[in-house]
Amino acid sequence: MNTSVEICGVKMKNPVTTASGTFASGREYGEFIDLNRLGAVTVKGVASKAWSGNPAPRIAEVYGGMLNSVGLQNPGVDWFIENDIPFLREYDTKIIVNVCGHSEEEYVDVVKKLRGADVDLLELNISCPNVSEGGMAFGTDPKTAENIVREVKKYADKPLIVKLSPNVTDITAIAKADVNGGADALSLINTVNAMKIDIYRRKAVLSRKTGGMSGPAVKPIAVRMVYEVCNQVNVPVIGMGGISNGEDAIEFIMAGATMVSVGTANFTDPFATIKTIEGIEAYMKKYNVNDIRDIRGIV
Amino acid sequence: MKKIIYGEILSNDEISTNIFDMKVKAEDISKEAKAGQFAQLFTGKGELILPRPISICEAENGILRFVYMKVGKGTDVFSKMKKGESIKILAPCGNGFYMTDAKEHIIVGGGIGIPPMLELTKRLKGKKTVILGSRSKGILAEEFKKYADEVYIASDDGSEGFKGNVVDLMREKNITGDMIYACGPKIMLKFVSMYADEKNTECQVSMEERMACGIGACVGCVVKIKDSKGEESYKKVCKDGPVFYSSEVVWE
Incomplete structure (x- = not known):
């Protein structure tokens, strides 16, 4: 049985990684699970300098999901290179670095600093809904997205994945623009713009009022978007959005995804990544799928 | 672990x-x-x-x-x-309360912030003064009496003990010691922190925030903390806290 997959020449032992921002750089969940078992770890967004993030409350639970407005709080790329890369390199797993910025210059700065760093893939985050400058603003207009991907790509010495926002009218238009700009792969979906109101206090739960929704409730939207994108572009796709187990992962793979990311499910169950890997294997065994590639995009 | x-x-x-x-x-x-x-x-x-x-x-x-x-x-x-x-x-x-060489402890619990103070009261060595505050009739007072030297009770509506909040009670009784520990609503923690400043006493507060992972991965549950140079940053209640020294907290 073959569960290994390849993205732009980087071979992963299985198609399961983590969704950026839900798993930090793996230390915390490494207390519960064996990080060696993951196909890759996708780390929390890294910026050129430390970012402070948004005021609390940053978290709200909704039916079958949650909202967050963390705002990409992170200690910056220098700290990341010094502390997190050596930590993750102790494990037999690939490293995908999520890159964030407020401006084209900041994205380029991170990518330049990561030149020569011992990581495997870069994921360009132009889809975070929780920052007022940059973030999603770059990923919701095809021309802007294409230009920033082209600029960042000039400096990247690793394959470049571009992460897509679902908060657009036609996600395939953005996907095509990113590929035109030089994206080697795409990942989707980032969180869905959403809001929760506390009717007793008569105000928004999140201090920033709106945030990004994730969790099982967004999964059908994500599957549809992965399906549409996979039918329009010829680069590998990492599918995510509400994946909690093997069956969810198989759904994304059948929609066309090469890899899948487990995100919010880690909060519900710290073993969610491992259960997803084991669930994929159990499905393949039961239904005689010898190679995971045989069911990719089968729908 | x-x-x-x-x-x-x-x-x-x-x-x-x-x-x-x-x-x-x-x-x-x-x-x-x-x-x-x-x-x-x-x-x-x-x-x-x-x-x-x-x-x-x-x-x-x-x-x-x-x-x-x-x-x-x-x-x-x-x-x-x-x-x-x-x-x-x-x-x-989380980290839990810091055990120091303080000898005279002031333990303050408000509302549903009272329960974690019971284990603390049990484990501290030295003179222990407990102040419990509630809106109305409170909880666990009898159990605190087993481990504390003195237990004072305050209630907002006067249905039990002192009528008023815990800080008013502490002022009235002139409660002193060399370490204050507090858990309760944020507004109570802020006023306990001010009392600690007035008395020039160190104070640890246990904070609360909306949380997701609980282990420090998602960076959801933050509170604004200033370091020794006065630089402010968001720290994680779940991992860096929930207990912080009140002098570090940026009270808003």
Whole structure:
């Protein structure tokens, strides 16, 4: 049985990684699970300098999901290179670095600093809904997205994945623009713009009022978007959005995804990544799928 | 080392309106837990995807005790759990109170911030003055009396003890010591912190914030903290806290 997959020449032992921002750089969940078992770890967004993030409350639970407005709080790329890369390199797993910025210059700065760093893939985050400058603003207009991907790509010495926002009218238009700009792969979906109101206090739960929704409730939207994108572009796709187990992962793979990311499910169950890997294997065994590639995009 | 277990519920009783007292068998965690740490309790309901952070009231003899208030859908699920059922727990989480060489302790609990102060009161050595504040009639006072030198009670409506808040009571009784420990509503912690400044006494506060992972990965539950140079940054309640020195907290 073959569960290994390849993205732009980087071979992963299985198609399961983590969704950026839900798993930090793996230390915390490494207390519960064996990080060696993951196909890759996708780390929390890294910026050129430390970012402070948004005021609390940053978290709200909704039916079958949650909202967050963390705002990409992170200690910056220098700290990341010094502390997190050596930590993750102790494990037999690939490293995908999520890159964030407020401006084209900041994205380029991170990518330049990561030149020569011992990581495997870069994921360009132009889809975070929780920052007022940059973030999603770059990923919701095809021309802007294409230009920033082209600029960042000039400096990247690793394959470049571009992460897509679902908060657009036609996600395939953005996907095509990113590929035109030089994206080697795409990942989707980032969180869905959403809001929760506390009717007793008569105000928004999140201090920033709106945030990004994730969790099982967004999964059908994500599957549809992965399906549409996979039918329009010829680069590998990492599918995510509400994946909690093997069956969810198989759904994304059948929609066309090469890899899948487990995100919010880690909060519900710290073993969610491992259960997803084991669930994929159990499905393949039961239904005689010898190679995971045989069911990719089968729908 | 944090663990995830399915613990057997030994009892789960309503001890006051909407306040429940749950005891769970948890051999290893109970040995490991420090006063002021908390547990992530999982509801097991698919639509409630996040665990609920609940302070550890007592940890001894292989048993974890949680005294929690029914405030929403998650705690409503817990309140309906029966003896003999099992509950999924991730614990112990957070740092817990700092044990220092202080000799005269002032322990302040407000509302549902009272429970974690019980284990703390038990474990501290020296003179222990406990101040408990509630809106109306409070909880656990009799148990605190077993471990404390003095227990003062305040209630907003005067139904029990001093009529007013804990800080008014502390001023009236001129409570002094060399370390204050407090858990309760943020506004209470802010006023306790001001009292500590007035008395030039060190003060530890246990903070609360809306939380997701509970182990420091998601960076959801932050509180603004200033370092020794006065530089402000957001720290994680679940991992850097929940206990902070009040002098570090940027009170808003």
